[in-house]
Amino acid sequence: MKFSTYLEQIAGVSIYPVVSLAMFVLFFSIVVYRIFLMNKEEIRHLENLPLKD
Amino acid sequence: MELEKFSYDNRLPKLFAIATITWGALGMLLGAIAALQLAFPILNFSEYFPHLAFGRLRPVHTNAVIFAFVGNGIFTAVYYSLPRLLKTSMWSKKLGNIHFWGWQSIIVLAAITLLCGMSTGKEYAELEWPLDILITIIWVIFGINMFGTILTRRERHLYVAIWFFIASWVTVAMLHLVNSFELPISLTKSYSWYAGVQDALVQWWYGHNAVAFFLTTPYLGLMYYFLPKAAERPIYSYRLSIIHFWSLIFLYIWAGPHHLLYTALPEWAQSLGTAFSIMLILPSWGGMLNGLFTLRGAWDKVRADPVLKFFVVAVTCYGMATFEGPMLSLKNVNAISHYSDWTVAHVHIGALGWNGFLTFGMLYWLIPKLFNTPLHSRKLAGTHFWIGTLGIVLYAVPMYWSAFRTYFMMKSFTPEGQLQYQFIDIVQTIVPFYVLRAVGGLIYLTGVIIMVYNLWKTAKAGKFVAEEEMEAPALVKNYKAPKGSFWHSFIERKPLMLLVLSLIVVSLGGLFELVPTYLIKSNIPTIASVKPYTPLELQGRDIYIREGCYNCHSQMIRPFRYEVARYGEYSKAGEFVYDHPFQWGSKRTGPDLARIGNKYPNSWHFNHMYDPTSMAPGSIMPSYPSLFDNELDLSTTNSKIHAMRKMGVPYPNGYEATANDDLRNQANAIANNLKQDKIEIPSSREIIAVIAYLQRLGTDIKVTTVTAK
Numbered sequence: 175m176k177f178s179t180y181l182e183q184i185a186g187v188s189i190y191p192v193v194s195l196a197m198f199v200l201f202f203s204i205v206v207y208r209i210f211l212m213n214k215e216e217i218r219h220l221e222n223l224p225l226k227d
Numbered sequence: 228m229e230l231e232k233f234s235y236d237n238r239l240p241k242l243f244a245i246a247t248i249t250w251g252a253l254g255m256l257l258g259a260i261a262a263l264q265l266a267f268p269i270l271n272f273s274e275y276f277p278h279l280a281f282g283r284l285r286p287v288h289t290n291a292v293i294f295a296f297v298g299n300g301i302f303t304a305v306y307y308s309l310p311r312l313l314k315t316s317m318w319s320k321k322l323g324n325i326h327f328w329g330w331q332s333i334i335v336l337a338a339i340t341l342l343c344g345m346s347t348g349k350e351y352a353e354l355e356w357p358l359d360i361l362i363t364i365i366w367v368i369f370g371i372n373m374f375g376t377i378l379t380r381r382e383r384h385l386y387v388a389i390w391f392f393i394a395s396w397v398t399v400a401m402l403h404l405v406n407s408f409e410l411p412i413s414l415t416k417s418y419s420w421y422a423g424v425q426d427a428l429v430q431w432w433y434g435h436n437a438v439a440f441f442l443t444t445p446y447l448g449l450m451y452y453f454l455p456k457a458a459e460r461p462i463y464s465y466r467l468s469i470i471h472f473w474s475l476i477f478l479y480i481w482a483g484p485h486h487l488l489y490t491a492l493p494e495w496a497q498s499l500g501t502a503f504s505i506m507l508i509l510p511s512w513g514g515m516l517n518g519l520f521t522l523r524g525a526w527d528k529v530r531a532d533p534v535l536k537f538f539v540v541a542v543t544c545y546g547m548a549t550f551e552g553p554m555l556s557l558k559n560v561n562a563i564s565h566y567s568d569w570t571v572a573h574v575h576i577g578a579l580g581w582n583g584f585l586t587f588g589m590l591y592w593l594i595p596k597l598f599n600t601p602l603h604s605r606k607l608a609g610t611h612f613w614i615g616t617l618g619i620v621l622y623a624v625p626m627y628w629s630a631f632r633t634y635f636m637m638k639s640f641t642p643e644g645q646l647q648y649q650f651i652d653i654v655q656t657i658v659p660f661y662v663l664r665a666v667g668g669l670i671y672l673t674g675v676i677i678m679v680y681n682l683w684k685t686a687k688a689g690k691f692v693a694e695e696e697m698e699a700p701a702l703v704k705n706y707k708a709p710k711g712s713f714w715h716s717f718i719e720r721k722p723l724m725l726l727v728l729s730l731i732v733v734s735l736g737g738l739f740e741l742v743p744t745y746l747i748k749s750n751i752p753t754i755a756s757v758k759p760y761t762p763l764e765l766q767g768r769d770i771y772i773r774e775g776c777y778n779c780h781s782q783m784i785r786p787f788r789y790e791v792a793r794y795g796e797y798s799k800a801g802e803f804v805y806d807h808p809f810q811w812g813s814k815r816t817g818p819d820l821a822r823i824g825n826k827y828p829n830s831w832h833f834n835h836m837y838d839p840t841s842m843a844p845g846s847i848m849p850s851y852p853s854l855f856d857n858e859l860d861l862s863t864t865n866s867k868i869h870a871m872r873k874m875g876v877p878y879p880n881g882y883e884a885t886a887n888d889d890l891r892n893q894a895n896a897i898a899n900n901l902k903q904d905k906i907e908i909p910s911s912r913e914i915i916a917v918i919a920y921l922q923r924l925g926t927d928i929k930v931t932t933v934t935a936k
Binding site for chain 1: 308311312314382384386387388451452455456459460461462465466469470473474477478481495499502503506732735736
């Protein structure tokens with residue numbers, strides 16, 4: 175018998191992969207959305223940090 | 228604004244750089260020797276030095292390259308870049324020194340203990356518990372020094388390289404702690420707290436993320452700092468670097484189960500591993516392109532500057548390996564690659580190309596800076612570059628070839644439905660590829676030696692700059708961000724928040740992956756006939772672990788026709804419930820042993836361990852003559868049984884007291900059985916225990932079948 179057969183006895187185990195995917199998509203969308211709101215001046219400062227030391 | 232004076236310390240970066248080069252060359256040399264041992268078993272020198280057999284040497288090679296070479300590379304980069312990016316000195320020189328000498332002591336102790344056979348039997352986490360504790364202490368010291376520096380900075384914003392350093396630090400700490408959960412039975416021996424499927428899942432959650440957060444993310448930090456420096460221009464897209472960071476650390480931690488496809492691991496966990504592995508292509512390639520596009524319009528510089536050449540190939544190898552990785556996590560591709568030389572090729576594209584070349588580029592840039600002089604010879608560096616590249620190609624191509632050849636031979640059946648090739652036939656045809664691979668490795672090593680010479684001459688010609696004086700204004704207290712400033716810079720200004728947030732992000736993956744597996748413990752099918760090992764078998768199993776047999780032999784038969792026909796009934800999760808640690812293995816240089824029990828008579832194993840070619844002509848397995856001389860140490864039986872019971876293995880209460888009697892009875896039975904085949908050996912020798920263990924493997928299930936009938 176397959177291992178997954180026994181695993182199915184855990185209540186709601188199938189939700190795990192779905193929840194994890196949903197969490198990532200949500201997290202990723204927020205990061206991308208906010209990044210495009212970034213201020214250009216600030217980016218210029220940040221990206222030049224290694225060149226200024 | 229008033230300027231404050233401070234200085235950058237170059238002594239620690241220099242020490243770490245020297246350690247990187249030294250351990251790197253040594254670790255690679257061990258790799259080349261191990262590669263040659265596979266082609267020419269005589270190089271195991273088993274008669275004289277049982278310590279140098281492949282099973283013990285290979286863990287020293289992998290640990291040396293990962294934790295000594297790349298580890299010191301990370302520290303070189305952190306101790307050089309962190310103060311400069313934050314306009315401050317490293318927080319504590321004393322902690323820095325403890326960190327440096329502590330880490331080097333761990334490396335030396337690791338090499339000695341591994342060669343002496345003190346191993347937990349879990350890949351890339353072989354070190355025994357006292358060293359695990361030492362690693363934890365040194366890692367925390369490193370963390371304190373890093374955070375001390377970040378908290379006393381004069382630059383409000385944390386550059387993206389620092390985020391990668393922070394996330395790496397916290398994740399490696401978490402992985403190390405969770406995976407090293409073990410029950411000591413003596414100073415030099417412990418058992419993994421987890422058993423079987425759980426142990427496998429935790430181990431590969433660790434193994435995969437050690438690649439991610441030790442070999443990849445800190446080196447991305449290195450790339451984001453040194454690549455712009457060497458190219459003298461900012462990174463292509465800072466926005467992309469933020470997306471790269473968050474999505475990479477989020478996704479990486481979920482992908483571990485792709486190391487266990489087709490095994491007895493739950494299906495949903497395998498699918499989860501695959502899905503997240505495929506998604507990993509995006510951030511990885513985002514990062515690669517970000518690195519390469521930084522050189523847009525500056526490719527003429529690449530032609531002239533060896534540092535940039537190394538960086539370009541390193542970043543390209545990163546792209547190749549991170550495309551290949553997700554492909555390998557597809558089940559149909561994994562069916563071919565798993566247990567084969569493909570995995571070996573894949574990790575070496577990463578290790579030689581990405582880690583190696585990025586380190587070399589950094590050193591060629593850094594050493595002249597530290598010694599305030601131009602590089603001794605750009606031409607030699609260019610030679611190193613070409614030799615190194617050739618070495619990588621010559622290493623990888625034979626391994627890919629060998630993998631496919633193995634696969635096609637393994638799965639071919641005659642028209643009558645019999646397996647067409649014996650395992651030993653296949654071994655014989657791939658030995659030439661092992662030779663070629665060793666040649667590739669030696670060529671790569673030659674390049675490294677050229678580098679050592681070049682850097683040595685550079686250092687000789689210049690004068691070491693121990694301190695660089697600097698001045699910068701202090702941070703304004705109660706700083707208020709300008710209106711409309713981006714939330715991310717808020718996180719960025721708060722390093723502890725960044726630490727906590729990245730810990731949350733990485734532990735989510737861990738929780739979702741691991742928790743369900745803990746839950747199944749109560750649901751795990753105790754196959755009625757699966758019983759704990761007898762004391763003699765348990766002792767034999769520990770010798771199996773000591774000799775590192777898992778480096779070449781798996782104990783996990785996948786549900787494929789060609790595996791079942793070759794090795795027997797495919798493996799079930801319930802068969803491993805008493806395996807502390809699991810020994811599924813990850814590479815089949817030799818055949819699978821999951822059902823080796825009762826396949827051959829005791830005398831076969833006896834002769835085979837003494838001289839493998841006597842039973843399997845053409846075998847490349849080392850011989851183990853010392854097992855025939857060593858007396859089995861019976862003093863440990865008591866504590867081993869006790870420890871196992873503590874972890875839930877159902878030995879009866881008080882069994883410790885009589886365990887050695889049972890052990891002797893079983894050993895005598897085996898010795899008597901050998902006598903019938905005209906073999907005289909005292910029953911107290913280690914080989915008897917090894918035979919007992921091998922003869923037990925996979926037989927519990929056979930009992931069921933018999934009773935069922």
